[in-house]
Amino acid sequence: MTQNVLITGASSGFGLETALHLAEHGYRVFATVRDPRKRESVEAVANRRGLVLNILLLDVTDPIGVRSVVETILNDNGAIHVLVNNAGIGLHGFFEDLSEEEIREVFNVNVFGVMSVTKAVLPQMRKAGSGRIIMISSAGGRIASMTMSAYCASKFAVEGFAEALAMEMAPFGVHVSVVEPGLSLTHIFTVNRNVARAASQPNSPYHAWFMRHEGMLDAILRKKHIVPTDVASTVRMALEAQNPHLRYVVGWRARCLIGLKRHLPGELFHRVYSRELIRRVAEQRSPDQEAKPSSEPK
DSSP states (O other): OOOEEEESSOSSHHHHHHHHHHHHTTOEEEEEESSTTHHHHHHHHHHHTTOOOEEEEOOTTOHHHHHHHHHHHHHHHSOOOEEEEOOOOOOBBOGGGOOHHHHHHHHIIIIIIHHHHHHHHHHHHHHHTOEEEEEEOOGGGTSOOTTBHHHHHHHHHHHHHHHHHHHHHGGGTEEEEEEEEOOBOSGGGTTTOOBOTGGGSTTSTTHHHHHHHHHHHHHHHHTOSBOHHHHHHHHHHHHHOSSOOSEEEESHHHHHHHHHHHHSOTTHHHHHHHHHHHHHHHTTOOGGGSSOOTTSOO
């Protein structure tokens, strides 16, 4: 039986590659995009690879739209066997430079949007006694980083939500897994890089440190330790496993860091990791920044 897969945030990056990868392996894929202008580009990529995607418009922060899309798929196809919650946005900047509006937008998409889509598909999966729900989280949902406080907080929330949901749905035969990619050079770090308005202003007390951290981040991204196909194949592994894991980490750097955090005693990992990160950011201050305001990080 052909399985129906609903993937959110499929206009680029992990979502698009996962949609194409699953379609290539015989799944019927319903790929959602928020921006109507992205529909043609997604169709073009699928056509070049000789694949068929069912492309639907969906803003995960619109509960009425979420219910409508899920109902349409169910009415026309009978079931949603797999949900891949991929839609998400980032936000770069030291916390003091983040506006409440910017933080709420991150949580509306990354947390409440995920919950909204999940809630819409659960009744059908529960009644069917089967289903797979896969959350695309991040290594940032296990290890936080400076300049990413709102994003990491949202992904930590997704991790907790997934853990609780996995326990609640296990008696009904519905499996929940979290895929945790490390850094990857996708649109969320390029054309869709969401920098807080205040963070980009030279008068921010954190501006020099922020720019230094962004440069370090770009240097890591250019090395391309993981690519979207790594995430796509991991998603397929999770949804085809007879006994899927709760968590799948993608990328050797992410696996090493998360492994260290798991095995080092107490707060040792945090002390070592944060101290090194702060040192690398702070050491590059120019001479005219030596007398930093007391409100800056120490």
